[in-house]
Amino acid sequence: MKRTALGIACLLTTTFAHAAQDINTLIDKVEPQVIDWRHHFHEFPELSNREFETAKYITSFLQTLDVEITTGVAKTGVVAVLDSGKPGPVIALRADMDGLPVPEQNELAYKSTQTAQYNGNTVPVMHACGHDTHMAMLMGTAKVLSQMKDQLHGKVKFIFQPAEEGAPPGEKGGAEIMVKEGVLKNPDVDVIFGLHINANTDIGKVRYTPKGSMAAVDPFKIVIKGKQAHGAYPWKSVDPIVTAAQMVMSLQTIVSRELKLIDAAAVVSVGSIHGGNRSNIIPNEVELIGTIRTLDKDAREHVYEAMQRKVKGIAMSMGAQAELTLPLDYSYPITYNDPQLTAQMLPTLNRTAGKDNVLLSNPVTGAEDFSFYQEQVPGLFLWLGGKPLDVSEKDSPAHHTPEFFVDDKGMKLGVELLTNMTLDYMNSAKR
Known part of the structure; x- marks a missing residue:
């Protein structure tokens, strides 16, 4: 039988429509489970590097699927590999697992009343950033893709990661x-996808940012050593407080006068100053602690150089000594969305959420350790709407607060996005 180009196009369109219908049916069926899983995680949160029961719960579910499971990765992480048995790319999907030391103030049937030990103190624990939804959505995606194994080409690696909020002091x-x-x-990942639910974005919408999406974070400490003296006789001192004041003001000029801010934003903030204990004593030492946020690799390198230059130069001009520790105790790279991968996946986002619901967004100066994966392989990190439609943005509680809340209804789109990005990337690689 002879087929025209139009006939082939119609056949492909019909085939695609049937495939999409099958996917939607599977996602509709798994959505109630996703909600139940989310409620469980929310009611029983665990702190960073302490996600032992969370990991057991995830592992128990994954054991019902045809996947290869590895536990205890980076202490409590769980990784599962779905192998189609056919050649193709390896696609990683990531969800974070940890809660925060925050007391929940929402009246929910699944409200957290959990406590844990943190820095030697008993603290309340809450999923105050949406990691409970991330785990539930990835579990739902794993179930859907497992049911579609015969349609896959390559492998899917599901990564359930601990300690995104940062490990406890003294730990990694x-x-x-x-x-x-x-x-x-083992297997080597070709690309990685991740998403983060957002309490200030309407459910049904998804936001993306090519290139620098979230900032690199580099904490720093400056210790200034002077010479102690009576406050009435400052000429006998080398005043570390005055030196510190000059440094705080001068550090701000790195961003305002040395960086090309029309290309990418940056922040240098001093968040802590310690020095002295009496009104009439000029102390011997002052300590400054702060953070640097950059969205561009060149800007990050420039700030590192400028910090050294200014700290050394100001201390020398005042007759003091100063030691800069940068980074202080941890450091995150820029969350960098590969431009080519982002452009490749944009049609998938538009088809899945609807073009009007896919929003090109400005970068933010918060940080995400998803960036460590993106240093190794191309990655795309998205913001998923979690705000109820009847709540205004100004009235929606911020992340990391006791009132933080996201709507269960936002998770279905998350499962759809992770599923469709996986399938579309596989099919494009196959071609």
């Missing part, structure tokens, strides 16, 4: 350690 954790322990190897 999170994406950086998962990468060091080989989570992107």
Whole structure:
């Protein structure tokens, strides 16, 4: 039978429509489970590097699927590989697992009343950033893709990551350690996708940013040593407080006078100053602690150089000594969305959410350790709407607060996005 180009196009369109219908049916069926899983995680949160019961719950579910499971990655992480048995790319999907030391103030049937030990104190624990939804959505995606195994080409690696919020003092954790322990190897990952629910974006919408999406974070400490003296006789001192004041003001000029801010934003903030204990004593030492946020690699390198230059120069001009520790105790790279991958996936986002619901957004100066994966392989990190439509943006509680809330209805789109990005990337690689 002879087929025309139009006939082939119609056949492909019909085939695609049937495939989409099948996917939607599977996602509709899994949505109630996704909601139940989310409620469980929300009611029983655990702190960073302490996600032991969370990991057991995830593992128990994954054991019902045809996947290869590895536990104990970066202490409590869980990784599962779905192998189609056919050649193709390896696509990683990531969700974070940890809660925060925040007391929940929402009246929910699944409200958290959990407590845990943190820095030697008993603290309340809450999923105050949406990681409970991330785990539930990834579990739902794993179930849907497992049911579609015969349609896959390649492998899917599901990464459930601990300690995104940062490991406890004295410990290591999170994406950086998962990468060091080989989570992107065996099989070698080609691309990675992730998303973060957002309490200030309407459900049904998704936001994306090519290139620098979230900032690199580099904490720093400056210790200024002078010469102690009576406050009435300052000429006998080398005043570290005055020196510190000059440094605080001068550090602000790195951003305002040295960086080309029309290209990418940056922040240098001093968040803590300690020095002295009496009104009439000029102390011997002052300590400054702060953070640097940059969205561009060149800007990040410039700030590092300028910090050294200014700290050394101001201390020398005042007759003091200063020691800069940069980074202080941890450091995150820029969350960088690969431009080519972002452009490739944009039609998928438009088809899945509807073009009017896909929003090109400005970068933010918050940080995400998803960036450690993106240093190794091309990645795309999205913001998923979680705000109820009847709540205004100004009235929606912020992340990391006791009132933080996101709507269960937002998670279905998350499952759809992760599923469709996986399938579309596989099919494009196959061609």
